[in-house]
Amino acid sequence: MNKVQVDQLANEILKTLTDFHDMTNKELKSIAEETSEEVKNEISNTSPVGATKKYSRSWRIKKLRENANSILFVVHSIRYQLTRLLEFGHAKRNGGRTRAIPHIAPAEQKGIESFEKKLKARIENG
Template sequence: MANVNIGNLANAIMKDLEEYANTTADELKAAAKEIGKETAKELQKTSPKASGVYAKDWTSSVQSEKSNSISVIVHDKKYQITHLLEKGHQNRNGGRTPAIVHIAPAEEAAVDQLEKELRKRL
């Protein structure tokens, strides 16, 4: 901050705070996009591979983006079976298919990684 007249101190502080908020938002958006892509790649590696199609279809995309926020979603194009694989399900013969937990660990790792990345960047 440069030399500021006492009468303009509030305006100068507000300007600096707005600049910091914009920088923070830009860094958050960039980190969220990067970690979304990394999470999709991780899920491609760790997903069940009976046919290989399910694992290959993980991707990330920006669901919404505003001036100070972003929503990045990591999803599989075969979204209908993600819940069945992650939680297990009832079979036709009355038995149960065991859960193959692969999404929850990737989500937890992404949240931790985003927090670490933001601390490093800011």
Template structure:
């Protein structure tokens, strides 16, 4: 962009902004991939840490899936247990089983980590 004629300046600026935009989009895509992969690992570790592992099916079910606008982290085997274990539930004979927060801490970490990494990528 060193020797640009004044008539082409706007075109050159637009071209450079498109290139920069594509670089940032690629960086964000890579960050999403890395952070969601790490979040699934953290979620599995958290499940072991809080003692929710009995057979291991619930823990092994946590995975991530590519969707058009990014990634979704979900439990493919015991999805119906996630809400019950996170928030607690009523028992058949009365009483209540307390919830064991294991998803929320990982979700909060994921949001903060993603934001920090994107900010870092933009500042470079």
């Protein structure tokens, strides 16, 4: 352990907190990227599969913005017209409703839990 003069104590504390902040931000960004990939795969695997399988293969990840403290990923489908209809069901042409096939909300919940668990583990382990 290094010896620190009393007049340099504030600078050392600030330096240590800055290092911790930088390390935490790097971990946060890498965990966000990993989790977004997991969510995309989960949605693709649980998506309804038609004859062409286009919907289940249409899921993409897009990084919307990144700054020093945060990063924002969006998992979306390029066949966006179908997502709401499949997730919640819809009215049929001759009356009645189709059954809902929830596949986005469960994957989102798993992603949130996974992100929180990974972040807590990496911060505790340093």
